[in-house]
Amino acid sequence: MTFVNTSCLVVNCSCPNHTTVWETNKLYTYVYLIIFIPGLLCNTLALWVLCRFISKKTKAIIFMINLTIADLVHVLSLPLRIHYYIQQDWPFGNMLCMLCFYLKYLNMYASIAFLVCISIQRCAFLLRPFCARNWKSRYDVCISAAVWVVVGLGCSPFILMRSKSNSGSNSTTCFKDLPMRKLDVRSAISMMVAAELLGFLGPLIIISFCTYLIVNSFRQRNQNQQSTGNTKKALRMVRVCTGVFLFCFVPYHINFLLYLMVTQSIITNCAASQAIRQFHPISLCIASLNCCLNPLIYYFLTTEFKQQLSQHGSVLRGRLMSMESTSSYRE
Structure with missing residues (x-):
């Protein structure tokens, strides 16, 4: 398998390059700095509340916990x-470089998979309430484990396509500067089809279908004056899942197909290659924003989450006021 210089693949070496390495690095730096603090705080708080204070492991709570873990894993790699x-x-060595590179895509596709799981479960429980009563939390645990295995294996081609093999184990390059392997046409097409169908189009169709079913159910119940709070909550949750999916992952996957075609010299037009190359880091940064947007699902759409935050916030304020009054008395 041949290694190639990505700078000459991404755009033809004879094409003018209007985007410097410094500008791209500055974009990644600023976006990751903006994401890191709120992403770390929001997801740590969410994981703490979901795991410790919500005993009712229904309403997609198990999937939310796994979604939070996926976000935290990526956020913790951002300082590097x-x-x-x-x-x-x-x-930091080749192994840690490849691990951080891998975690980026693991987070993306694990997030997509768990957003799909949340949408399916809320839709199924709304339309089949008797199924919800008999559903066990261990079913969600088994599904989550299967998701991690499938997504973990599915993301392996991303690190197999990148390697330091031709630059030595002491190379100081990583991430976007890693050399990319030149694939044969059949392998390139197979990877593009698998990534787009399984990682993007399939989940998009499923989430959209769940949204349609819930909206249709909501309209029918409104006509029959049977609409309930659970229907509205399910509709809001699936809509937010759809919104996060569309905002974070659609730009990347539209560009990914074109970008892979450029790197494999399928697209050779200078203007098109330049535009695709320039949008690639932007689409990756947009995809990383899901680490900050996913906690909105927990806070705004999960009643138990808001109740626990409100309850423990009141306890904390009471303790602070008690400490202040004690301090004033001593003075």
Whole structure:
């Protein structure tokens, strides 16, 4: 298998390059800095509340926990990415480089998979309430484990296509600067089809269909004056899942298909290659925003989550006021 210089694949070497490495690195640095603090705080708080204070493991809570873990894993790798894009140096070794590179795509596709699971479960429980009564939380655990295995294996081609093999184990490059392997046409087409169908179009169709079913159920119940709070909550949750999916992942997957065609020299037009190359880091940054947007699902759409935050926030405020009054008394 041949290694190729991505700078000459992404755009033809004879094409003018209007985007410098410094500009791309600055974009990644700023976006990851903006994402890191709120992503870390929101997802840590969400995981703490979901795991410790919500005993009722229904209403997609197990899937939300796994979605939070997927976001936290990616967020915790961001400081190393920020270091690399600022210093342009990777002193942490090849294994950690490939792990951080892999975690980016693991987070993306695990997030997509669990958004699909949340949408399906809320739709199924709304339309089949008797099924919800007999559903066990261990079923969600088994489904989540299967998702991690399938997604983990499915993301392996992303690191197989990138390697430091031709630059030595002491190379200081990582992430976007890793050389990309040149695939044969059949392998390239297979990877594009699998990524787009299984990782994007399939989930998009499923989430859209769940949204349609819930909206249709909501309209019918309104006509019969049988609409309930659960129907409205399910509709809001699936709509937010759809919104997060469309905003974060549609730009990347539209561009990914074209970008892979450019890297494999299928698209050779200079203007098209330049536009695709310039939008690629932007689409990756947009996809990373899901780490900050996913907690909206937990807070705004899960009653138990808001109740627990409100309850423990009141306890914390009471303790602070008690400490202040004690301090004032002593003075």
